Amino acid sequence: MTLGLPGHLARDSLSRALAHAGHCAAWVCLGLGVVVGAIGATAAGDPVGWTGAALCALMAITLLLVARRPTVTSTLLYLVVGTGTVLALTIIVMDPTYRFETTNNVALALPRVALVLVGGAGAGSVLGITWAALGYGLGEAATFLGAALAGAVWSPNIAAATAFGIVVVVRTFDGLSRRSDSRRETGLHRASQQTRELAIRHDYELRATARLHDTALSHLVAIAAAGSGPVDERLRDGIRQDLGLIVGRDWAIDHGHGTFADERAGTMWRADAAANRGGSGSDDAPTLENAFAAAANAGLDVRMTGDLAVLGLLSPARAAALDAAVAQCLINVARHADVDEAELALGYGGGEVTVAVMDSGVGFDESEVPADRIGLRTSIRARIEQEGGTVRLWSTKGVGTTIVLTVPEGGG
Secondary structure, three states, rough: OOOOOOHHHHHHHHHHHHHHHHHHHHHHHHHHHHHHHHHHHHOOOOOOOHHHHHHHHHHHHHHHHHHOOOOOOHHHHHHHHHHHHHHHHHHHHOOOOOOOEEOHHHHHHHHHHHOOOOOOOOHHHHHHHHHHHHHHHHHHHHHHHHHHOOOOOOOOOOOHHHHHHHHHHHHHHHHHHHHHHHHHHHHHHHHHHHHHHHHHHHHHHHHHHHHHHHHHHHHHHHHHHHHHOOHHHHHHHHHHHHHHHHHHHHHHHHHHHHOOOOOOOHHHHHHHHHHHHOOOOOOOOOOOOOHHHHHHHHHOEEEOOOOOHHHHHHHHHHHHHHHHHHHHHHHHHHHOOOOEEEEEEEEOOOEEEEEEEEEEOOOOOOOHHOOOHHHHHHHHHHHHHHHOOEEEEEEEEEEEEEEEEEOOOOOO
16 A cells, blocks of 8 residues: 555655554544543532543643654653653542542543554654554553552553554554565566566667668669679778678678778768759758668669758758668669659658658559568658658559658657
8 A cells, every 4th residue: 555656755654644543543532531531520529530631631732742743752752741641640540439440441541542542753664563562561551550559450451452452453564565565566667667678679679670671772772783794892892881880890801801991982972972962051961861872872863852951950860760761762762663763852841841752663552562571661661650750652553652751850
């Protein structure tokens, strides 16, 4: 029982609630003691009744201090006042005039029960039981001493013992249930953490699969477009560099029988791609560099409408994901559409950046795409959906294909 509270708050909150319930019961007992004393003083004309009523009222006031400020000092003060009250009332009540045979009577039960329900400073079941045991022990000791002074018979009070037993049972159950809830909460936290770790791992695996697919497919398209004869050195260096990033530099060197060329060829290649697309914007602004480069390698002419500046509304990560997805769309056009040109349209509206890739090729039915083809599912759709975007596709056989990629602006 934690009331939906965190573990470090539930312990204190439940302890205060149980202590407050005990204080209310103690005030009821002390109020009855005041009433009984007042009735005895007025109806029977016994002035000693006022003494008993005043002592019970003093205990009630001291208990109010404990409820307002549950410190060790206030708790000990209440126990001292309560012990003195029980001692005085025992001497008074056990006078032969009142004809009580033993100390196990209602008049002495009220202050002794209130003494057990002290609550006290601190939180937790152990402290609650400790204060209750101290109150019960002091009450019994005061009663025994009072009975000895009055020459009466001492007997344990059943009501006080019952109250103490109830406090022990309630506090023990509270402590055990909170410990069980804590174990369950730890198990739920561990399961939640494992679920988050699996989701993150799946996300990284999906990104890695898409990146590997894009890299391998783009190089295969570039090699196919190069035709017969020796492979261009610039293409060869690009393949070696990507293999070094994927499986390690040593592996690429061992299997390529050469070394990595410097980055001048790559720089020239990026400059050519920028020239092909019009090269607008600053160097730091997001572009579709990878998409235009993939189209150039595949021998695909791309006609673009719209402004590349809308990509500046996206975060670098989101712009890179869109660039990679568009590149995959253009590679698919080059491989499957049986055309050598495509159209690219960029736009912004409703807080979203949209890129449409259109061709007038052979078209296809998405439901007929084999399950092992991950280009559309992983490199395009999954990549865009990971950034909170959507992918819509329209394709008719013999007419062409249009893919619309929409990504919200901003991003992490």
